[in-house]
């Protein structure tokens with residue numbers, strides 16, 4: 001999506017759509033809101049007539065079109081909902097509704113009347129970026145397997161700062177341009193995350209990382225089975241051994257721009273992703289219903305991949321190490337089994353009681369390898385780890401489990417800015433007790449089915465040493481499937497949604 005910046009009002013731009021935002025009117029608002037006065041005059045009173053008939057009121061998700069004389073150009077009015085709940089997220093969602101409802105309506109260039117979006121204390125540039133989020137993400141469709149032509153949507157957004165105003169200053173443009181780079185990474189990641197497991201094998205995913213690094217300041221190392229064996233990564237090898245597609249651990253290093261001339265980047269942050277290209281459960285086989293959704297069990301790793309792309313394109317002054325553990329969890333003659341004991345990279349032994357608790361087994365190697373090899377200042381992992389987290393928090397909020405209050409606070413504030421919701425949950429002494437094994441250091445599954453998201457986190461904490469660490473359980477938020485379909489944000493179409501990329505980019509930008 002292209003973005004340009006102009007002074008004057010949206011109507012002065014000549015674009016085929018001029019967009020105005022409207023908050024929900026109260027009972028006493030009988031007159032057409034003042035923001036629409038000019039547009040009303042230009043349409044010869046169509047807006048005030050429709051307003052009087054209550055054809056539009058500014059309610060959330062409402063998109064109305066009014067032709068300008070000649071019929072070629074249109075006024076677009078989007079409802080933002082209640083004034084009290086007005087926020088950046090409301091603007092982002094409005095963008096999502098617009099993207100869907102304007103598809104095929106002949107509006108390719110959309111001029112945005114910015115003053116109508118910057119109510120209260122909202123910053124103009126941030127509102128513009130949020131609208132761009134919604135318009136871009138809401139328009140996304142995974143089209144790889146579709147033969148029919150897509151309906152045409154908006155290809156350019158023109159940010160008009162209102163009558164009498166000058167075009168946006170450089171800082172405003174910089175923020176919008178930054179967001180466009182992040183969105184490019186999100187769309188790219190969605191195309192990969194949506195690929196089914198017959199295409200997106202561990203080898204394929206490693207290849208994507210190598211291709212991503214071409215022409216970017218990223219160093220990629222792919223550890224294949226032979227190398228993983230030499231290193232003693234017994235977890236990822238065990239999980240992947242039932243598949244004809246062998247596992248891969250992929251490391252991506254972004255050195256980071258020096259924070260000062262001649263200096264070094266501010267910090268080293270490791271981001272780690274669970275990359276199960278398909279999770280059948282293995283010998284502890286899952287039921288058939290919706291098992292196909294387990295092609296999205298690589299979502300954490302795809303988020304890492306997308307974040308690495310954005311971080312490199314943004315040129316942030318922070319060193320970022322991306323680690324992805326790719327394996328396919330299938331039952332077969334070579335599979336790992338319940339009862340097996342495997343040894344992770346850091347030497348700890350894991351008793352496998354359920355082969356379907358495979359994510360933590362893969363992450364045991366990824367987490368311990370990255371903390372030992374790169375000594376990061378902090379580690380953040382993303383994983384579609386537990387159904388229990390979906391039970392606890394549903395499909396709009398990811399679980400945050402962490403050993404660091406400072407890291408958690410920073411992640412929560414980045415989350416508030418991007419609308420990717422997190423909720424912190426505790427890891428207590430009880431959870432540590434619960435994952436102790438009779439015969440090994442730790443067990444991968446607990447017989448009593450309580451606090452499943454938290455015992456999984458307690459397990460992971462065994463593999464990060466003293467490094468400040470945060471774990472994001474994105475099982476409910478990574479993709480829009482059968483469970484959450486009708487509750488998804490309007491800018492998150494069905495399938496893989498790239499949860500975490502905007503959040504991590506925000507986090508890393510602020511860290512820098």
Ligand code: BES
Nearest residue numbers: 354356357358384385386387388445475
């Ligand atoms: N990938 C699943 C978790 C999951 C569930 C992701 C629903 C997305 C939606 C994970 O590997 C898994 O199977 N976890 C088990 C753990 C259990 C066996 C301890 C679960 O949650 O049932």
Ligand code: MN
Nearest residue numbers: 279356357358
């Ligand atoms: Mn599983």
Ligand code: ZN
Nearest residue numbers: 276279297359
């Ligand atoms: Zn899984």
